[in-house]
Amino acid sequence: MSGHNQFELLRQRRFLPFFVTQCFGAFNDNVYRQAIIGMLFWLGVSAEQKTLYATLAPAIFILPYFLFSALAGQFTERTEKSTLIRITTAMEIAIMSLAAVGFVTTSMTVLLVALFLTGVQSTLFGPVKYSILPAVLHPRELTGGNGLVEMGTSISILLGMILGGSIFAMTGAGGPWVAGATIIALAIAGNVASRAIPEAGAGAPGLKINWNPIPESIAVLRLARRQLAVRNAILGVSWFWFVGTVLTSQLPAYAEVYLGGSATLYILALALFSIGTGVGSMLCERLSARTVEIGLVPLGAFGMTAFLLDLALARTGVATTAGLDVAGFLQQPGAWRTVADLVGIGLFTGLFVVPLFALIQSRTPKSEMSRVFAALNIQNSGFIVLASLSALAVQRWLDWSIPQVILALAIANALVAIWIFTIVPEFLMRFLSWVLVRTLYRLRTRGIDHIPEEGAVLVVCNHVSYMDALILSASIPRPVRFVMYYRIFNIPVMRWIFRTGKAIPIAGAREKPALMEQAFDAIDAALAEGEIVGIFPEGKLTTSGEIAAFKSGVERILARAAAAGRPVPVVPMALRGMWASMWSHRDDRMGRMRTPRRFRAHVEVVAGGPVSGEGVTAEMLEAEVRALRGSEA
Incomplete structure (x- = not known):
C-alpha cells in the first residue's frame, strides 16, 4: 500500500458506491431546502411568512436528532450496514414523494412535515455514514477516506443549494413540478447507488434495543465519554x-x-x-x-x-x-x-x-x-x-x-x-512532533500495515538518534507507549512531549534498579490493556551506526505476558537514514550542534511481519531488525 493515495478509493467498490450514495443524500437535502425558499419567493409571500419559515425550518430538521439519535445508533449497531443504508435511501424516496406533493400543491404544511421526516432519515443515516468507514477501510486509509467524504459532502451541499435555489427562478410556473421531479429522481439515484455497496457487517448484532430515547441518549453520551x-x-x-x-x-x-x-x-x-x-x-x-x-x-x-x-x-x-x-x-x-x-x-x-x-x-x-456517532x-x-x-x-x-x-x-x-x-495535551504533543519530524526529514514508510489494527503489540527497533521515538510515532497509526532511557526522557522540552505521550522511563539494573522494575511493571500493564509498546532493545544509542546486540529485557517482557496467559506478538522495525542526523552520535558534541547535514533528509521506517512472542529470543529479533535495515544506517 506504499503507493496508495486516497483517490484510488474512488475506483473500488468497497468505497465508491457509499461515497456516491452519501453525496446524493447531501445534494438532495439541500436541493429540497433551497427549493422551499425559492417557492416562497416565487409565491410572493410576506416577509413575516419568510421569517417564520427561516425560524421553523432549522428547528424542524434538527429536532429528530435530539429525539431519535440514540435509537438510530442502536439500530445501526445491530444491523448490517449496507442493508441499513438501502433502507434509509428507500425512506428518502417515500419522503421526497410526499415533499413533491407539497410542492405541487404549494402546501407549506406538507413540506414542513416532509422536512421533519427528512431529519428523521438523516438521523438514521448519520451513525452509519461514519461507522461504515472503519469496517471497509484499512486504518491507514481512514484519514484519506474521511477527507473524501468531507470533500464530497461540502461540494454536494454547495451544488444542492445552487440548484435548489435556482429551480423556481429558471422554470417559473413549472417550478413546483420540476422541484418535485428533481428531488424524487435524486432519491432514486441514491437508492440505486446504495445497492452496489458491499456487505459491511454489524457492530453488535446481538444488541438489545432500548426504546426509551431519554435514558438511551444519556447512555450513549456516557459511552462517548469513556x-x-x-x-x-x-x-x-x-x-x-x-x-x-x-x-x-x-x-x-x-x-x-x-x-x-x-x-x-x-x-x-x-x-x-x-x-x-x-x-x-x-x-x-x-x-x-x-x-x-x-x-x-x-x-x-x-x-x-x-x-x-x-x-x-x-x-x-x-x-x-x-x-x-x-x-x-x-x-x-x-x-x-x-x-x-x-x-x-x-x-x-x-x-x-x-x-x-x-x-x-x-x-x-x-x-x-455507531452509538458513539449517535452521541x-x-x-x-x-x-x-x-x-x-x-x-x-x-x-x-x-x-x-x-x-x-x-x-x-x-x-x-x-x-x-x-x-x-x-x-x-496529546493533541498539542502530536502537533509539535509532527512539526519537528516534517520540518527536519522526508519520511517514508514500508510495511506499516503489518502492525495489527488492535490489541497488544510489542514493537522493537534499532536505536540511532534522539528523534527515533518521534519518527516512529509519526509512522505508526496507533498510539505507542515508548520505553526510553530515563536520561533521554528527561531532556528539557522533549520531556513534556515524552511524558504527554505516556513514554515509560527506564534505567539499568545497576544504575536505578527500582526504576527498572517500575518500567517492567508499566510495560506489562500497558500490554495487558491492549496497547502498543515500543522498545529499543540495544539499550542505548548506537555509537558506530551499526546495530548493537539486543539485551535480554525484551525476552523478560514477552515471558511475563506469556506467563499471564496473554502472549504478545512482536513487530520488528528498522530505521534507515538516521545515522546522518544531527541527533545521532555520529559526531562529537560540537559537531551535533550544526544544522543537519542534509536538511529534510530522506528517512525510512521499515516494518516486518508480526512474530509470535512465544519462544522468541533477543538474538532472533536482532537478526530480523538487521535484515530490515540492510546496509543503510
Whole structure:
C-alpha cells in the first residue's frame, strides 16, 4: 500500500458506491431546502411568512436528532450496514414523494412535515455514514477516506443549494413540478447507488434495543465519554459545527451589506468556504503520511483563528456600493483578501475536522462505534442550536455588527482550542512532533500495515538518534507507549512531549534498579490493556551506526505476558537514514550542534511481519531488525 493515495478509493467498490450514495443524500437535502425558499419567493409571500419559515425550518430538521439519535445508533449497531443504508435511501424516496406533493400543491404544511421526516432519515443515516468507514477501510486509509467524504459532502451541499435555489427562478410556473421531479429522481439515484455497496457487517448484532430515547441518549453520551481523547475529539467536531453554523448564517447579510453584492455574491462566498473545506480535507492524507495524525488538529484550529480574525478586520464598515456581481466585486479594493480569508477558513476547517473523525473511528471499539456517532449527532445538534441562538442574541440584544460577530468567533475559537489542548495535551504533543519530524526529514514508510489494527503489540527497533521515538510515532497509526532511557526522557522540552505521550522511563539494573522494575511493571500493564509498546532493545544509542546486540529485557517482557496467559506478538522495525542526523552520535558534541547535514533528509521506517512472542529470543529479533535495515544506517 506504499503507493496508495486516497483517490484510488474512488475506483473500488468497497468505497465508491457509499461515497456516491452519501453525496446524493447531501445534494438532495439541500436541493429540497433551497427549493422551499425559492417557492416562497416565487409565491410572493410576506416577509413575516419568510421569517417564520427561516425560524421553523432549522428547528424542524434538527429536532429528530435530539429525539431519535440514540435509537438510530442502536439500530445501526445491530444491523448490517449496507442493508441499513438501502433502507434509509428507500425512506428518502417515500419522503421526497410526499415533499413533491407539497410542492405541487404549494402546501407549506406538507413540506414542513416532509422536512421533519427528512431529519428523521438523516438521523438514521448519520451513525452509519461514519461507522461504515472503519469496517471497509484499512486504518491507514481512514484519514484519506474521511477527507473524501468531507470533500464530497461540502461540494454536494454547495451544488444542492445552487440548484435548489435556482429551480423556481429558471422554470417559473413549472417550478413546483420540476422541484418535485428533481428531488424524487435524486432519491432514486441514491437508492440505486446504495445497492452496489458491499456487505459491511454489524457492530453488535446481538444488541438489545432500548426504546426509551431519554435514558438511551444519556447512555450513549456516557459511552462517548469513556476515552478522554475520543470525548474531546467529539467536542472538537461539535465545535466545528458551531463555527460553521455561525459563519454560514452570517454570509448572506455579510455579502450584501459589507461586500456590496447581490444574491450571486453570497453563493460565491459560500462556494469559497466550501471549496476551501474540500481542499483542506483532501490535504489531510498527504500531510499526515496516511496515519491518523491528530497533530493536524492544532494546525487547523490556529489557522481557522487567523483567517477568521483577518476576515473580521478586513471590512468593518458598510459597503459604499450595492448589487455587485462576482466580476464587479473582484475589482473592488481588498476583494482578494476576502477571497483568501474565506478559502483559508475553509481549508483549515478541513484540516481540523478530518483527523478528529479519523481519531474517533480508530480509537472506538467497533461494537460501540455507531452509538458513539449517535452521541456525536446529539451533541452536534445541540451546538448548532446554540450557535444559532448565540448569533441571534448578540445581534439583537447587544447590537453587534457581523464583523464583530466574526471577531468574537475568532477569539472563541482560539479559547476553545487552547482549552481542548490543555485538557488533552496529546493533541498539542502530536502537533509539535509532527512539526519537528516534517520540518527536519522526508519520511517514508514500508510495511506499516503489518502492525495489527488492535490489541497488544510489542514493537522493537534499532536505536540511532534522539528523534527515533518521534519518527516512529509519526509512522505508526496507533498510539505507542515508548520505553526510553530515563536520561533521554528527561531532556528539557522533549520531556513534556515524552511524558504527554505516556513514554515509560527506564534505567539499568545497576544504575536505578527500582526504576527498572517500575518500567517492567508499566510495560506489562500497558500490554495487558491492549496497547502498543515500543522498545529499543540495544539499550542505548548506537555509537558506530551499526546495530548493537539486543539485551535480554525484551525476552523478560514477552515471558511475563506469556506467563499471564496473554502472549504478545512482536513487530520488528528498522530505521534507515538516521545515522546522518544531527541527533545521532555520529559526531562529537560540537559537531551535533550544526544544522543537519542534509536538511529534510530522506528517512525510512521499515516494518516486518508480526512474530509470535512465544519462544522468541533477543538474538532472533536482532537478526530480523538487521535484515530490515540492510546496509543503510
